[in-house]
Amino acid sequence: MALLEVKNLTKNFGGLTAVSDVSMELEKSELVGLIGPNGAGKTTLFNLLTGVYEPTEGTIVLDGEKLNGLPPYKFAQSGLGRTFQNIRLFKDLSVMDNVLIAMGAKKKKHFLATFLRLPAFYNQDEDLRKNAVELLKIFNLEDKTETLAKNLPYGQQRKLEIVRALATNPKILFLDEPAAGMNPQETAELTILIKEIQEKFDITVLLIEHDMGLVMNVCERIYVLEYGRMIAHGTPEEIKNNKRVIEAYLGGEA
Numbered sequence: 001m002a003l004l005e006v007k008n009l010t011k012n013f014g015g016l017t018a019v020s021d022v023s024m025e026l027e028k029s030e031l032v033g034l035i036g037p038n039g040a041g042k043t044t045l046f047n048l049l050t051g052v053y054e055p056t057e058g059t060i061v062l063d064g065e066k067l068n069g070l071p072p073y074k075f076a077q078s079g080l081g082r083t084f085q086n087i088r089l090f091k092d093l094s095v096m097d098n099v100l101i102a103m104g105a106k107k108k109k110h111f112l113a114t115f116l117r118l119p120a121f122y123n124q125d126e127d128l129r130k131n132a133v134e135l136l137k138i139f140n141l142e143d144k145t146e147t148l149a150k151n152l153p154y155g156q157q158r159k160l161e162i163v164r165a166l167a168t169n170p171k172i173l174f175l176d177e178p179a180a181g182m183n184p185q186e187t188a189e190l191t192i193l194i195k196e197i198q199e200k201f202d203i204t205v206l207l208i209e210h211d212m213g214l215v216m217n218v219c220e221r222i223y224v225l226e227y228g229r230m231i232a233h234g235t236p237e238e239i240k241n242n243k244r245v246i247e248a249y250l251g252g253e254a
């Protein structure tokens with residue numbers, strides 16, 4: 001059984017079908033791309049897979065557990081972490097606090113230990129901070145812990161978004177255009193980082209990306225959406241040579 005099994009997923013917005021009868025599977029520890037022209041339904045599919053939207057039809061099963069119908073926080077608790085196309089940080093908080101808040105979704109401090117400031121309170125706090133620094137190190141952000149998120153350069157804000165998603169300890173990480181707005185050098189650096197974190201944390205990554213170079217370089221498999229329908233999936237080589245994809249996506253946008 002696949003780690004994530006998505007069957008016949010459909011999402012209607014009034015008369016518009018943004019996602020139509022989509023089925024896909026993600027195995028443990030694979031890096032998979034999701035591509036398609038503007039408006040193809042990629043972000044809507046992410047929103048369905050992370051519980052932001054409820055599907056009109058279809059099922060989402062993670063590790064044998066049906067998730068659809070549950071609130072978004074249950075999706076996060078089950079191990080689905082994500083970043084957003086538009087950066088969503090707590091801009092007036094420090095980098096460290098941004099990461100600690102993300103971790104808090106998983107580890108709740110015991111009320112009494114917190115209230116009485118028992119050693120357990122300090123130990124747990126210390127452990128979380130250490131873990132946060134370890135994560136920040138991977139993204140070369142460890143010397144920015146006290147910087148306000150809004151004062152980070154754009155590329156580093158995007159990285160902090162990924163750190164926050166990783167801090168929830170996900171089984172599957174959904175990255176929605178992580179390289180959007182980055183320059184070619186930053187994009188190349190991020191490509192390597194995404195591959196590294198997928199291997200280091202042994203997690204599954206689903207990546208929406210417009211930068212075809214990035215997708216083709218790092219993804220083992222690629223799914224292609226057009227007008228809400230999954231029109232193809234396969235290895236980068238297969239997708240590159242798929243006539244329907246060339247017409248629908250590469251032809252339309254290149």
Ligand SMILES: Nc1ncnc2c1ncn2[C@@H]1O[C@H](COP(=O)(O)OP(=O)(O)OP(=O)(O)O)[C@@H](O)[C@H]1O
Binds near residue numbers: 013018042
């Ligand atoms: N909340 C919503 N209400 C109504 N229509 C929506 C909503 N969200 C998305 N849509 C529509 O659904 C379709 C798919 O949009 P979506 O944002 O999922 O595409 P996308 O592939 O992520 O596009 P892009 O690459 O431009 O981000 C579009 O026609 C969009 O206008």
